[in-house]
Amino acid sequence: MAQKPSIPKGTRDFGPVEMARRNYIFSTISDVFHLFGYAQIETPAMENLSTLLGKYGDEGDKLLFKILNSGDAFAGVTPDMLENSNAVAMKVCEKGLRYDLTVPFARFVVQHQNDIHFPFKRYQIQPVWRADRPQKGRYREFYQCDVDVVGSQSLLYELELVQIVDLVFAKLGINVCIKINNRKLLAGLAEVAGAADKMVDITVAIDKIDKIGLDAVKEELREKGLSEEAIAVIEPVLLLQGDNEAKIEQMSRILASSEVGMKGIAEIRELFSLIVSAGILQKVELDLSLARGLNYYTGAIFEVKALDYEIGSICGGGRYDDLTGIFGLKNVSGVGISFGADRIYDVLLGLDKYPAALGSAPDVLFANMGREAVNYVMPVCAALRERGFSVVVFPDESKLGKQFDYATRSGIPFISINADSEAAAGTVNLKNLAEGKQQTFAKDDVDAMVAFLRQ
Amino acid sequence: MAQKPSIPKGTRDFGPVEMARRNYIFSTISDVFHLFGYAQIETPAMENLSTLLGKYGDEGDKLLFKILNSGDAFAGVTPDMLENSNAVAMKVCEKGLRYDLTVPFARFVVQHQNDIHFPFKRYQIQPVWRADRPQKGRYREFYQCDVDVVGSQSLLYELELVQIVDLVFAKLGINVCIKINNRKLLAGLAEVAGAADKMVDITVAIDKIDKIGLDAVKEELREKGLSEEAIAVIEPVLLLQGDNEAKIEQMSRILASSEVGMKGIAEIRELFSLIVSAGILQKVELDLSLARGLNYYTGAIFEVKALDYEIGSICGGGRYDDLTGIFGLKNVSGVGISFGADRIYDVLLGLDKYPAALGSAPDVLFANMGREAVNYVMPVCAALRERGFSVVVFPDESKLGKQFDYATRSGIPFISINADSEAAAGTVNLKNLAEGKQQTFAKDDVDAMVAFLRQ
Numbered sequence: 001m002a003q004k005p006s007i008p009k010g011t012r013d014f015g016p017v018e019m020a021r022r023n024y025i026f027s028t029i030s031d032v033f034h035l036f037g038y039a040q041i042e043t044p045a046m047e048n049l050s051t052l053l054g055k056y057g058d059e060g061d062k063l064l065f066k067i068l069n070s071g072d073a074f075a076g077v078t079p080d081m082l083e084n085s086n087a088v089a090m091k092v093c094e095k096g097l098r099y100d101l102t103v104p105f106a107r108f109v110v111q112h113q114n115d116i117h118f119p120f121k122r123y124q125i126q127p128v129w130r131a132d133r134p135q136k137g138r139y140r141e142f143y144q145c146d147v148d149v150v151g152s153q154s155l156l157y158e159l160e161l162v163q164i165v166d167l168v169f170a171k172l173g174i175n176v177c178i179k180i181n182n183r184k185l186l187a188g189l190a191e192v193a194g195a196a197d198k199m200v201d202i203t204v205a206i207d208k209i210d211k212i213g214l215d216a217v218k219e220e221l222r223e224k225g226l227s228e229e230a231i232a233v234i235e236p237v238l239l240l241q242g243d244n245e246a247k248i249e250q251m252s253r254i255l256a257s258s259e260v261g262m263k264g265i266a267e268i269r270e271l272f273s274l275i276v277s278a279g280i281l282q283k284v285e286l287d288l289s290l291a292r293g294l295n296y297y298t299g300a301i302f303e304v305k306a307l308d309y310e311i312g313s314i315c316g317g318g319r320y321d322d323l324t325g326i327f328g329l330k331n332v333s334g335v336g337i338s339f340g341a342d343r344i345y346d347v348l349l350g351l352d353k354y355p356a357a358l359g360s361a362p363d364v365l366f367a368n369m370g371r372e373a374v375n376y377v378m379p380v381c382a383a384l385r386e387r388g389f390s391v392v393v394f395p396d397e398s399k400l401g402k403q404f405d406y407a408t409r410s411g412i413p414f415i416s417i418n419a420d421s422e423a424a425a426g427t428v429n430l431k432n433l434a435e436g437k438q439q440t441f442a443k444d445d446v447d448a449m450v451a452f453l454r455q
Numbered sequence: 456m457a458q459k460p461s462i463p464k465g466t467r468d469f470g471p472v473e474m475a476r477r478n479y480i481f482s483t484i485s486d487v488f489h490l491f492g493y494a495q496i497e498t499p500a501m502e503n504l505s506t507l508l509g510k511y512g513d514e515g516d517k518l519l520f521k522i523l524n525s526g527d528a529f530a531g532v533t534p535d536m537l538e539n540s541n542a543v544a545m546k547v548c549e550k551g552l553r554y555d556l557t558v559p560f561a562r563f564v565v566q567h568q569n570d571i572h573f574p575f576k577r578y579q580i581q582p583v584w585r586a587d588r589p590q591k592g593r594y595r596e597f598y599q600c601d602v603d604v605v606g607s608q609s610l611l612y613e614l615e616l617v618q619i620v621d622l623v624f625a626k627l628g629i630n631v632c633i634k635i636n637n638r639k640l641l642a643g644l645a646e647v648a649g650a651a652d653k654m655v656d657i658t659v660a661i662d663k664i665d666k667i668g669l670d671a672v673k674e675e676l677r678e679k680g681l682s683e684e685a686i687a688v689i690e691p692v693l694l695l696q697g698d699n700e701a702k703i704e705q706m707s708r709i710l711a712s713s714e715v716g717m718k719g720i721a722e723i724r725e726l727f728s729l730i731v732s733a734g735i736l737q738k739v740e741l742d743l744s745l746a747r748g749l750n751y752y753t754g755a756i757f758e759v760k761a762l763d764y765e766i767g768s769i770c771g772g773g774r775y776d777d778l779t780g781i782f783g784l785k786n787v788s789g790v791g792i793s794f795g796a797d798r799i800y801d802v803l804l805g806l807d808k809y810p811a812a813l814g815s816a817p818d819v820l821f822a823n824m825g826r827e828a829v830n831y832v833m834p835v836c837a838a839l840r841e842r843g844f845s846v847v848v849f850p851d852e853s854k855l856g857k858q859f860d861y862a863t864r865s866g867i868p869f870i871s872i873n874a875d876s877e878a879a880a881g882t883v884n885l886k887n888l889a890e891g892k893q894q895t896f897a898k899d900d901v902d903a904m905v906a907f908l909r910q
């Protein structure tokens with residue numbers, strides 16, 4: 001016998017149950033995207049390597065999956081080239097698998113700029129590939145689910161993304177905290193501390209306050225080369241008290257002398273004011289320690305944590321001012337967020353929040369009692385399908401035990417067994433396998449059958 | 456300015472309009488699959504090359520996209536190896552992109568055989584990649600849409616696939632002819648003609664009868680080496696008259712002495728009888744010239760043609776008796792069909808059969824008349840979204856002309872303009888841009904707004 005086949009490490013098959021759950025997540029999310037006017041696009045799995053290289057740093061370049069040119073890829077490779085593996089790879093590979101959805105989106109916007117009406121609101125749900133070392137929760141193929149609007153600086157879009165997060169997780173039944181920061185606040189803080197070049201160090205230190213305490217954070221700031229004067233400026237930020245509004249007021253006093261800082265204050269004040277007006281239901285929190293993608297984002301930064309389940313952030317994003325500049329189209333500001341489908345999958349599973357009726361199983365199995373009996377039930381099957389029920393007919397005239405067994409193992413909740421007597425009487429019966437409840441119907445009384453199936 | 460970026464040849468971006476159409480096709484098809492109890496699975500884009508190689512013939516092997524191993528792929532490549540390009544490729548590539556959905560499905564069934572309940576009914580809608588020369592209608596990345604059931608020889612599944620085809624194209628509004636053949640009929644014909652090794656030649660010749668006429672077909676059979684006696688046996692098949700039933704009767708006389716032929720007759724007679732019982736609405740036709748995948752299929756063969764639009768087959772498939780044998784699992788019979796999404800896309804476009812309301816555009820634009828006015832309409836936006844409408848707010852307090860222009864260019868059918876006077880009166884108005892019709896509503900009378908939007 002041949003060896004049992006397998007799939008590449010870090011990749012996954014999704015069976016019917018996983019797919020039903022994943023489709024539930026993606027359709028819930030994309031339904032909300034549509035309510036806010038975002039339209040779906042798709043880009044090819046393969047991009048030119050020239051599009052991808054240099055966009056994710058040296059480490060990212062190494063993690064790109066490269067595709068061997070078709071035809072005789074090695075025709076021009078000479079023995080001396082082999083000393084430089086990377087040069088050979090670049091000679092024999094022109095294409096790579098997309099690494100994320102952001103760079104292909106930037107490429108899409110620039111390539112199709114004449115056909116796009118700005119502000120352009122798009123979402124994209126597609127797999128990406130990274131040659132990372134596979135480990136628990138980290139895959140070489142995984143889906144990203146990105147929603148962005150480009151071509152406007154309006155803070156109403158920051159609000160819209162918060163509204164989308166709010167509604168998505170309400171629909172999924174997950175309680176979350178939406179954490180918000182703004183890069184301009186962090187830049188302003190570094191500026192007033194006289195350490196504009198140490199913005200990232202400061203943010204990382206702030207992030208540790210809950211874990212290691214005030215003294216240790218101050219010690220870390222010292223180690224990073226900040227002066228006592230700088231630390232004295234930063235200390236009040238570590239001790240911020242009160243609700244979001246109070247925190248914003250305290251920050252506005254700290255940042256008063258920084259132009260960029262006060263621009264950040266104006267933005268964050270406006271966004272929180274919009275959030276209050278919009279009646280966001282989930283918890284929303286100003287979090288000065290949020291440093292997500294700091295080199296990339298230029299304004300708002302978002303991160304979403306599940307409140308009732310221990311896992312990393314399940315959604316995040318922010319405002320970027322020059323997404324498309326890498327492809328030569330300047331001054332296109334955008335803001336977007338990305339939903340972490342794999343983690344949301346785990347949260348729903350851990351909290352047992354998948355809808356009960358989500359199963360991939362059919363609703364009704366019609367037993368096979370011979371060719372005549374199958375003929376007899378065919379119109380009933382068609383009528384139930386027309387009403388939206390998933391209906392299967394057992395393929396062979398097997399023993400009833402085997403047919404029951406198939407229904408049970410497949411998770412089919414209802415079975416219908418109709419033979420000569422039912423045909424003679426013009427009836428059809430339905431049995432709820434879990435409850436044992438059974439009922440007989442006139443063959444054409446589909447309404448009554450539907451009512452029974454929906455009980 | 457940087458060079459405008461592009462995508463690899465033979466690949467495509469799908470914008471909002473294309474995606475809305477494609478989603479319409481895929482959701483129509485997959486809804487029908489669900490009604491018949493088929494569940495979705497997905498497999499990774501990358502498979503081990505050992506899984507893919509040798510499954511599609513030499514030509515197919517050449518068309519596989521191979522993925523360069525990550526890390527130092529060329530570490531073990533010595534200069535002398537460069538003489539054999541293929542050997543180098545096999546050394547530096549362990550993975551390839553899937554070429555179709557059939558081989559990955561076979562691999563899936565074998566790999567997960569202990570978790571699967573047979574008969575296993577699955578569908579799969581995913582892209583595949585082929586390093587073909589791109590040309591009109593032929594892409595290097597395209598979606599396949601396959602539905603199969605494995606682990607049963609019941610002809611009820613052949614019927615089920617015909618029912619699925621019937622319902623899918625009814626829902627899409629495409630009139631089709633479902634052509635059916637059976638490999639056993641062709642094998643039987645070759646047998647009774649004393650030319651069992653010439654089954655393909657005979658089928659190809661039969662296929663030309665309408666185009667080149669009886670004499671030319673007979674001439675072609677002679678050229679292929681068939682004797683006059685053999686041609687005399689085949690001639691009545693070229694002259695088959697009447698409806699499906701009549702054709703089956705004529706064939707049963709021709710094939711009377713062939714065991715495999717009469718098995719084919721029994722199968723085709725049973726299938727057409729089931730088709731009549733099931734009340735299939737589309738045209739169904741026995742077509743002895745159907746040779747699709749003849750080396751692969753072992754029983755029924757299906758092909759679907761659009762009746763009102765000139766294009767190749769838009770759907771096809773058949774019964775295969777040893778799909779999983781290549782991976783060591785014997786005796787798993789299956790039957791399946793594949794929908795040609797790209798062609799169906801073109802047929803719907805050519806026949807203008809896409810639903811009018813399919814657009815990717817939002818339903819309503821709320822004009823931005825300043826921050827207070829936006830606050831005022833926010834609850835209305837939320838209420839309309841709760842009722843399923845796609846609602847957007849213009850991002851800036853721009854001139855009204857610009858806001859109208861955005862609505863028009865984006866294809867948004869309704870605009871709502873509310874300023875101080877509306878806020879004072881507690882009203883909201885809605886205007887149908889195409890018809891110019893306008894109406895004013897109490898702010899909380901969402902039912903009336905919904906009625907107006909649905910007119």
